[in-house]
Amino acid sequence: MYRIGIDLGGTNIKAGVVKNGKILAKSSIKTGKNRPYGAVIKDMAEQARSLAEAAGIAPEEVESVGVGCPGAVTGKTGTVAYANNLGWRDVPLGPVLSSLMGVPVKVSNDANVAALGEALYGAGKDYRDMIMLTLGTGVGGGIIIDKRLVEGNESKGGELGHVVIRTGGRLCTCGRRGCLEAYASASALISETVKIRRKTPDSALWKIAKSVGEVNGETAFAAEKLGDTAAKKVVDEYVYYLAEGLMNFCNIFRPQAIVLGGGVSAEGRNLTDRLVALMKAGNYGYAGTPAVEVLTATLGNDAGILGAASL
């Protein structure tokens, strides 16, 4: 039997036919998010049917469909409570897609789904308990315990970016102050890079990003590699706060591994080695506790498809 995994985003809908953790066929279509939700869901069903056909699979061989969706999803009902990226509120995504396709449909949050994909088939596949953090526009989280997704009541848990690490600190998009997201997201890194670039006109940051608009999550890392001290300050601070967040998750979950995804994770070992060094120095009872591997995600966009298919 085959499963279809769909990664619904604000811009693209990526889908794939999956068997035993392998993607047999995949495609990407535009979300066209300003249309009524019914039209978007109809496109998803059409995309899934075309994919099955492309893979040479009869519709009755499709066992189930899984969808990863941004925002707050109620897993039990398959309803999207709200998704800013899609402009959706209380959309019965699961039920509508299921009735169009005639198979069971499971829906979950996109960060959770990516975590499940990495846990089963990616960087986390050799670990039973794993935490995933996606360092992108925000900081997304996924909790895997005993190879299963832990989503909390009405699937509203796993908001690991909204753990306050500095009470009264930087304002977060969620309204609270001091959330990990306000320190460890790519957006936070970019914002700090822009600030220090403005203050240090002789910094290598100006060479790498000629205009403010060119500053991205790699800028500070790149300038630091040229020996720039202003950039090093930004990166050191970023790594420090992220390590504080990771140590918290170690003490809470003591997972076997933490997997980092999202744009900033592209730094690879330059990021993870520095994190591990700080965590070794500061972690609770570290000498007596099992080490936590800090890894970067390996599946890229496929994590969403594979994770969704596994829901």
Added chain:
Amino acid sequence: MYRIGIDLGGTNIKAGVVKNGKILAKSSIKTGKNRPYGAVIKDMAEQARSLAEAAGIAPEEVESVGVGCPGAVTGKTGTVAYANNLGWRDVPLGPVLSSLMGVPVKVSNDANVAALGEALYGAGKDYRDMIMLTLGTGVGGGIIIDKRLVEGNESKGGELGHVVIRTGGRLCTCGRRGCLEAYASASALISETVKIRRKTPDSALWKIAKSVGEVNGETAFAAEKLGDTAAKKVVDEYVYYLAEGLMNFCNIFRPQAIVLGGGVSAEGRNLTDRLVALMKAGNYGYAGTPAVEVLTATLGNDAGILGAASL
């Protein structure tokens, strides 16, 4: 069949014979912690045997023994990696007790065990997912998901007191700065009460605690009830930081309930109502997310016995 639950502490060993969540007989003996560990474990076996006899149960009717133990316990092997309160390091508690009693023995951390007790038979019994925090000398934690204890790799997770809520903040006993324990333990509350008492000679705190030695976790709450503004400041700050910690656990786990135990939880609704008010105002996406009940523990010392018997 019957189970025996043992709550091993630095001062006393409390044990009970349990059937279907009811304690049929219980007893408390002195730990005598400066003896070789073998003597302490032998006493535990003797205590269990006497209890079974007192309850009129034949030794072969005892199905299993569970032990809650302070410090770092490796659940899989039943070994106590280290327990400062007992002066123990790498003590094979489970195997030795099991060989003395001829039944399987499970060992876990005492805070975890108390959480399991409350989850199954106490304040959390109507909830599937529950977080327990004990507000005592330190801040202990227990994570219950789907009515099961989540302990992490080598049972070293669940250290909810050692989640940093204020990077660079107050020094914690664990060596890091800004841990929840440094703000929300009874010790932290006492320390802040002592500080402000010293600074405000006209405070009602002096009436309630005539000497520094008389200051305890209730002092500030009691003085606040007399209208004392210095005491109110201490309590408000205590509640504020604790609420920050609880909101973090809501965003991470979105449990159905958080149960507070330990000395400070004796404040009851005066504490929980204030916490809930802060959490309503500040919680991530609160309007769209299910509320989390904040309750105080109901089993007292029996939580350890009942939880241990259920391991």
